Amino acid sequence: xxxxxxxxxxxxxxxxxxxxxxSQEYEVPVQEDxxxxxxxxxxxxxxxxxxxxxxxxxxxxxxxxxxxxxxEPKLTCREPLxxxxxxxxxxxxxxxxxxxxxxxxxxxxxxxxxxxxxxxxLAKQRAPEEGATRQSPAELADFKQFSMCINCMLCYAAxxxxxxxxxxxxxxxxxxxxxxxxxxxxxxxxxxxxxxxxEGGVFSCxxxxxxxxxxxxxxxxxxxxxxxxxxxxxxxxxxxxxxRRAAS
Amino acid sequence: xxxxxxxxxxxVGGGAAGLRAAIAVAEADPQLRVALVSKVYPMRSHxxxxxxxxxxxxRADDSLEAHAYDTVKGSDFLGDQPVIxxxxxxxxxxxxxxxxxxxxxxxNDDGTVATRAFGGMTTKRTWFATDKVGFHILHTLFQTSLRxxxxxxxxxxxxxxxxxxxxxxxxxxxxxxxxxxxRAVLGRAVILATGGGGRxxxxxxxxxxxxxxxxxxxxxxxxxxxxxEFVQYHPTGLPGTGILITEAxxxxxxxxxxxxxxxxxITRDYGVGQKAELGPRDMISRAITQEIAAGRGVSLPGKxxxxxxxxxxxxxxxxxxxxxxxxxxxxxxxxxxxxxxEPIPVRPVLHYMxxxxxxxxxxxxxIAGLYAAGETACVSLxxxxxxxxxxxxxxxxxxxxxxxxxxAHVREADAPPEAALVESARAAEAELEALRGRQGGGETVAQxxxxxxxxxxxxxxxxxxxxxxxxxxAQIAELGxxxxxxxxxxxxxxxxxxxxxxxxxxxxxDVAAAVTVAAAERRESRGAHACSDYPERNDGEYLHHSLxxxxxxxxxFDKKPxxxxxxxxxxxxx
Amino acid sequence: MAPPRPPDRFPAGPRYRSYLLFGMGSALMLPxxxxxxxxxxxxxxxxxxxxxxxxxxxxxxxxxxxxVAGVWLTWVALRFFRLFPKTQPFRLxxxxxxxxxxxxxxxxxxxxxxxxxxxxxxxxRIGGLG
Ligand SMILES: Cc1cc2nc3c(=O)[nH]c(=O)nc-3n(C[C@H](O)[C@H](O)[C@H](O)COP(=O)(O)OP(=O)(O)OC[C@H]3O[C@@H](n4cnc5c(N)ncnc54)[C@H](O)[C@@H]3O)c2cc1C
Ligand code: SF4
Ligand code: FES
Numbered sequence: 001x002x003x004x005x006x007x008x009x010x011x012x013x014x015x016x017x018x019x020x021x022x023s024q025e026y027e028v029p030v031q032e033d034x035x036x037x038x039x040x041x042x043x044x045x046x047x048x049x050x051x052x053x054x055x056x057x058x059x060x061x062x063x064x065x066x067x068x069x070x071x072e073p074k075l076t077c078r079e080p081l082x083x084x085x086x087x088x089x090x091x092x093x094x095x096x097x098x099x100x101x102x103x104x105x106x107x108x109x110x111x112x113x114x115x116x117x118x119x120x121x122l123a124k125q126r127a128p129e130e131g132a133t134r135q136s137p138a139e140l141a142d143f144k145q146f147s148m149c150i151n152c153m154l155c156y157a158a159x160x161x162x163x164x165x166x167x168x169x170x171x172x173x174x175x176x177x178x179x180x181x182x183x184x185x186x187x188x189x190x191x192x193x194x195x196x197x198x199e200g201g202v203f204s205c206x207x208x209x210x211x212x213x214x215x216x217x218x219x220x221x222x223x224x225x226x227x228x229x230x231x232x233x234x235x236x237x238x239x240x241x242x243x244r245r246a247a248s
Numbered sequence: 249x250x251x252x253x254x255x256x257x258x259x260v261g262g263g264a265a266g267l268r269a270a271i272a273v274a275e276a277d278p279q280l281r282v283a284l285v286s287k288v289y290p291m292r293s294h295x296x297x298x299x300x301x302x303x304x305x306x307r308a309d310d311s312l313e314a315h316a317y318d319t320v321k322g323s324d325f326l327g328d329q330p331v332i333x334x335x336x337x338x339x340x341x342x343x344x345x346x347x348x349x350x351x352x353x354x355x356n357d358d359g360t361v362a363t364r365a366f367g368g369m370t371t372k373r374t375w376f377a378t379d380k381v382g383f384h385i386l387h388t389l390f391q392t393s394l395r396x397x398x399x400x401x402x403x404x405x406x407x408x409x410x411x412x413x414x415x416x417x418x419x420x421x422x423x424x425x426x427x428x429x430x431r432a433v434l435g436r437a438v439i440l441a442t443g444g445g446g447r448x449x450x451x452x453x454x455x456x457x458x459x460x461x462x463x464x465x466x467x468x469x470x471x472x473x474x475x476x477e478f479v480q481y482h483p484t485g486l487p488g489t490g491i492l493i494t495e496a497x498x499x500x501x502x503x504x505x506x507x508x509x510x511x512x513x514i515t516r517d518y519g520v521g522q523k524a525e526l527g528p529r530d531m532i533s534r535a536i537t538q539e540i541a542a543g544r545g546v547s548l549p550g551k552x553x554x555x556x557x558x559x560x561x562x563x564x565x566x567x568x569x570x571x572x573x574x575x576x577x578x579x580x581x582x583x584x585x586x587x588x589x590e591p592i593p594v595r596p597v598l599h600y601m602x603x604x605x606x607x608x609x610x611x612x613x614x615i616a617g618l619y620a621a622g623e624t625a626c627v628s629l630x631x632x633x634x635x636x637x638x639x640x641x642x643x644x645x646x647x648x649x650x651x652x653x654x655x656a657h658v659r660e661a662d663a664p665p666e667a668a669l670v671e672s673a674r675a676a677e678a679e680l681e682a683l684r685g686r687q688g689g690g691e692t693v694a695q696x697x698x699x700x701x702x703x704x705x706x707x708x709x710x711x712x713x714x715x716x717x718x719x720x721x722a723q724i725a726e727l728g729x730x731x732x733x734x735x736x737x738x739x740x741x742x743x744x745x746x747x748x749x750x751x752x753x754x755x756x757x758d759v760a761a762a763v764t765v766a767a768a769e770r771r772e773s774r775g776a777h778a779c780s781d782y783p784e785r786n787d788g789e790y791l792h793h794s795l796x797x798x799x800x801x802x803x804x805f806d807k808k809p810x811x812x813x814x815x816x817x818x819x820x821x822x
Numbered sequence: 823m824a825p826p827r828p829p830d831r832f833p834a835g836p837r838y839r840s841y842l843l844f845g846m847g848s849a850l851m852l853p854x855x856x857x858x859x860x861x862x863x864x865x866x867x868x869x870x871x872x873x874x875x876x877x878x879x880x881x882x883x884x885x886x887x888x889x890v891a892g893v894w895l896t897w898v899a900l901r902f903f904r905l906f907p908k909t910q911p912f913r914l915x916x917x918x919x920x921x922x923x924x925x926x927x928x929x930x931x932x933x934x935x936x937x938x939x940x941x942x943x944x945x946x947r948i949g950g951l952g
């Protein structure tokens with residue numbers, strides 16, 4: 001396979017040594033069919049073992065390897081190096097605190113996800129003896145797209161609302177909550193409503209649509225959030241009418 | 249030691265097995281405090297990559313007995329039949345639970361769960377969620393686990409040692425990767441659910457984190473690793489990367505062809521009979537290897553080695569997109585082939601370890617309070633060859649069982665003396681400190697790792713021979729010695745992935761030692777262990793499990809009888 | 823830990839241009855809203871005030887401002903049309919969401935029809951005045 005070299009400019013940051021992130025250049029002999037991740041692994045194995053980055057599956061499903069490549073959030077194990085010129089800049093995802101080099105802090109996201117109760121909630125739990133619930137292919141299609149999120153965080157790195165409002169629950173977490181609300185087997189929408197409508201919830205979203213543009217799994221979190229806005233307005237209106245009726 | 253943390257039960261691993269065990273503990277006794285320790289965020293665990301499906305009897309025309317027999321036969325009669333019996337009985341319940349927790353299983357028109365055909369299974373009993381089954385199972389389990397407050401996660405914590413005192417396990421020593429702090433994580437029971445170790449080979453479907461850690465931890469604590477010579481080569485890995493094209497591609501009707509466009513599984517006798525592409529993996533991997541050896545392989549510009557073709561074109565775009573969308577995405581992204589228009593080049597690729605930590609049917613090991621489940625354990629479900637789609641279900645069935653049993657265990661057991669455990673954790677910490685940025689004169693992690701994977705590929709491929717296995721065993725022993733001279737350059741405590749890579753390499757070397765030693769001791773061909781110099785199965789001498797323990801001067805070999813039951817060994821023909 | 827860095831080339835990069843244009847539109851909405859209030863106030867204050875207000879509209883700066891607002895509003899409308907379909911639920915009762923092209927086409931149709939009607943009406947008015 002034809003080989004040539006590219007300059008990979010990597011953002012480095014070791015909190016024990018550096019005051020602020022800096023850029024370091026590596027000259028990497030790359031192969032034509034390489035992904036960006038393969039260049040980083042080459043650096044780690046052959047040029048500089050002190051480079052830290054996360055990766056595992058290298059097949060675009062574990063969600064570990066999101067980084068900003070030439071300023072755009074990308075899944076590096078999926079992003080062909082050949083899309084770029086002779087110099088490629090690799091930086092940690094924007095909008096996240098940086099732990100070291102290309103590794104970002106995800107605790108905030110996990111808290112947001114957990115707060116949205118992403119699990120099936122029922123008034124009465126089903127017992128295994130009852131067997132599998134029926135769900136038609138149409139009911140499955142109601143939420144399937146929003147269940148495809150790999151938590152790669154590219155959407156958070158692209159979102160201008162996240163940049164300005166760190167408490168915004170954000171695209172992936174809200175899409176996941178909406179996925180459960182749409183599932184015919186779930187009855188928890190009312191319990192998720194307060195936080196979804198509240199501070200940092202769906203109404204913080206100004207529909208920039210950037211999350212949908214960068215999502216590598218076609219989840220379309222922007223669509224999920226707008227649908228959730230509509231659903232929340234309708235259910236709020238409905239509860240208002242019901243309350244008025246009950247009062248009279 | 250930066251901190252000592254106290255729990256009731258410590259679970260190492262956040263894949264399907266670990267998460268299922270954690271939920272089982274929480275359901276058995278909501279008062280128990282569980283630590284879920286994982287070196288990556290749970291949803292990154294390699295369970296995420298499983299594509300094809302999970303097996304459990306679901307259809308009226310199927311039976312538990314048929315599932316059991318298929319599994320016994322697939323295992324080449326090395327599976328323990330009481331374990332298999334229990335497994336097939338519990339399998340449907342486990343998959344139903346996942347359904348109740350929200351797993352988006354694909355559906356039939358009437359709303360029932362759909363099933364597909366899989367290799368070595370006589371009927372459609374593999375449940376699926378398109379071709380991203382592991383991904384959906386893992387995220388469903390992870391999100392469900394979030395509801396239990398008593399499951400406390402220690403994410404990105406690397407377990408370096410089991411803390412064992414007087415034959416009882418009382419916790420683990422762990423390195424917090426993000427801060428570099430070391431912790432003693434104590435509990436009256438520990439469940440190992442750390443997955444397999446496919447990264448000991450160079451060409452594998454396994455992700456970077458599959459480094460056999462749990463097996464090595466148990467091995468160094470004195471436990472036996474069982475049936476380690478049996479490693480599964482999946483017939484259809486993508487050239488170059490080894491990324492898997494799921495067996496479901498054949499389950500949905502895909503064909504394997506050689507360079508002449510011939511469906512060799514039908515035109516020639518490879519023992520799979522009428523099953524053709526739906527034969528068991530060991531046989532099909534051998535068939536492809538033989539086709540290539542006979543000069544009928546497909547070559548690709550710019551790729552070393554030769555391949556077979558997996559042809560899906562006759563399925564049509566609609567079926568491929570509805571049943572195998574991920575296969576299409578993977579083939580396009582990683583080899584530039586659209587399976588709607590072209591056949592996919594594939595070759596056998598190291599995929600799964602049938603062997604692991606020797607456990608009984610409860611997941612219990614020989615150390616009181618220590619359990620193992622999932623790919624890291626060998627409960628003897630899979631014997632000499634695992635059937636595709638049995639292992640995700642195995643993670644659930646035996647993850648749940650070890651969780652329930654550990655919960656019962658801690659009700660009775662008291663903890664080993666804390667001071668001794670912390671002392672043992674200190675020793676692990678000292679080893680770690682000695683490793684960080686150590687300027688040994690020798691090789692880098694990457695160099696030593698390459699030497700190891702080369703030795704493993706040469707010695708323990710699809711076909712093996714005695715001389716090669718012995719050579720590999722000797723090489724691995726020698727490489728193990730070279731680990732002491734490793735040269736490390738990263739002195740930082742924060743997210744030091746050089747040190748975790750070194751720890752993983754040490755674990756892989758232990759796993760590799762057990763594999764090669766066990767392999768060289770089995771002078772027969774059974775399941776995935778195909779010896780060119782001993783091509784027949786030999787029930788008279790080798791119908792037993794192999795055990796490898798760490799002795800004072802290296803690996804020690806031993807054996808253990810197979811538990812038969814209903815079915816006596818017979819010739820394995822399809 | 824290093825603090826979060828805003829998205830690269832934020833806010834000027836191409837990625838954010840349309841989002842910012844959209845957001846900055848609120849700066850146009852403010853004077854337009856104020857103008858509307860003035861118009862109402864003028865109407866309420868009698869014929870003279872109203873005529874004076876109308877005269878003010880002929881000022882070239884005001885015309886330019888309205889032209890900009892017109893272009894901007896059209897652009898916002900078109901952006902909204904593109905993004906509209908996926909804001910709708912996948913299914914309403916037994917009905918699946920119509921395909922995107924139909925929804926977007928429908929919006930363009932309504933937009934075109936309304937523009938035409940408005941145009942004709944205005945043409946009639948202007949003609950009538952003349
Ligand atoms: C590509 C691919 C496709 C597959 N497809 C199928 C399929 O279709 N059907 C099927 O039945 N099976 C399939 N399998 C097999 C199956 O996916 C695995 O056997 C199973 O997922 C293993 O799950 P596990 O929970 O045992 O381990 P894993 O999912 O590998 O999880 C291991 C966990 O342990 C943690 N861990 C490991 N070491 C340490 C340490 N030192 N300290 C702390 N934590 C640690 C990791 O962080 C991780 O959370 C497939 C496997 C692969 C590779
Ligand atoms: S929604 Fe898309 S971009 Fe965001 S985390 Fe999920 S997969 Fe990644
Ligand atoms: S390495 Fe898993 S998504 Fe890229």
